[in-house]
Amino acid sequence: MHPPSRRTFLALGLLTALTACTADPRGDRPAGPGPTRDPDTPVRLRAIAATDLLLGAYDNLLTVPGAQTALLQPLRDDTVQHRAALVQGLPTASPSPTSTPYRSLPTLPELALMEHRTAEAHLHDLAEVSPALARLLASVSASNALHAAALGDQTPITTPDAATGGTPATAAAAVPALQTALSAEHAAVYGYGVVGAHLPDDAQRADARTTHAAHQAQRDAWQRLLTTLTAAPTPAAGGYQLPFAVTSPTDATKLAVHLETRLTTAYADLLTTVPAPYRLPTATALRESTLRARRWGAPATPFPGIPG
Template sequence: MSAVGIGLLAGWGVVRSRPTPLSRRSVLRAGAFLGTAAATMPLAAACGPGYETAPDELAPLLARARADATAATALASAGGDGAELAEQVAAVRTAQADALQSEVDRLNRPKSSTAPDSGQAAGLDALKDRLEQARKEAADLVPTLPRHRAGLVGSVAAGCAALQQLSPGLGAGAAGDDVEPPQTGQLPPESVTAVQDALSAEHAAVWVYGLVTAFLPNDFRSGTDNGASAHRDRRDACERMLTAAGATPVPTEPAYLPPKPVTDAKSAMALVATAEADAAAAWRGVLERTDDTVLRTVALRALVGSATRGTSWRKEAGESPAAVALPGT
């Protein structure tokens, strides 16, 4: 007989062995014990807190947003060259703080003991540092949060990046949303659907960038080339992820219908900004429908990239506000 067979038979023998008879006293003793346990277990459970006792992980983000808004408001009130930019920073950070406050209030966890920020900024350089810190703090939290919070905090990070894009004094620069080839496998159905939505938005964005080149001066060629390249990279990344997950990527459409006719440079810029907003919404949707950290990283970089490019195009088109507080919403 094999060792496996012996083990199975031995186990079966133990299970099937005759139980030792219980005396009447043993039965009564066991019944008394069970009755006591049944009576005390609900009381023990009731003594537990029944809710999360740790401070809310969003509390530091909320405190930073409030302090940034206070600092920017003070800087705007002082006047000077950076007053208008500071006013925009104050408006965006206030809106972000309000959104974070609503989520923190919803769970009503214990208050954080962290000392509050003084809310001061000596100039645009100080605001730049504040925005960079806020962006990084939010981005670092995204991989660890529940899905709905990952979307909110991802939008906060993207909104800070959008503010920076308003001026070199605040840290404007390249979108920085290059996508590494993602190594993902099976994804749950809701994540597959979200990536398909993102792929559809990327197909549309690539088409839009091709369309607007006919209406924009050559001065914008670098911007359109970089934008088109970024969206092609994201499109390819989506297709790889979907294929790895066993899904068939949605194909591109032969053409897309702009919400408004494109007749000149300004309407072309507005269309690009719309395409970036649509892409941002799709990628926030990915954040809200996946727990995969690799996919969340790709989604966050894409969300930030669309937020920064959208800000640049709205600024060029003369739209106000150029920076959106919560891109993707």
């Protein structure tokens, strides 16, 4: 293991299937096991239906003379990619997704609210689906939250209550992933100390202070969770190697983008390994880093945390 001074941010780049048993139609013997049902399919269909409503709303708005095409078209393009990714996981024998067309002409605030509510809806089934779909839904939800913010919605995304805990075996299995999340936040706290030190005493430095405090709070939350699982939280390293030299406000802003973007990837990856009861707080952390990365100037992406 490298000594603490060599630890690098780059290293952080970081239902059981139901069997249908039915009675024989003649009533004289039970039928054999039926086909295995994929728990992801109904969740995908619901997510596709919500996405189709968004696409209909975008299409309606884009037909209006003088529509804000420069704002709306990239968001619609992201939504098309969301739908393609959600459809890709459907079994070939699944019924075709259906949705109710959005027939009225929404205002921008109404469209922002639709994006906001879709971001929330994608998080309701995280504990019930496969790890791969949980990662995709959390990423798409973060993108929907970005869209809502771009359209003017500044209200926080409300998430379902996180039912963390589970069996002792589940809790024990969560420890490695939660330690990874904690290490990522230790690095972010260190990094924002550097960011703030190289920004002028203006609104940007105030933003850096606020973000630094947010990462301290997230670090503390992971530490408390690990403590409840009777695991000793991993301490912060004595120092972290930066990905590049920071000597100016421009470098500091670039570092902030790097920190948040790397965190989105780390949290998206964790969603494929963290046990189901711990997916929601991980998805929440992914969304918050996505929003912060965008505020610092990161380019928009339809799938935050999922490169390519």
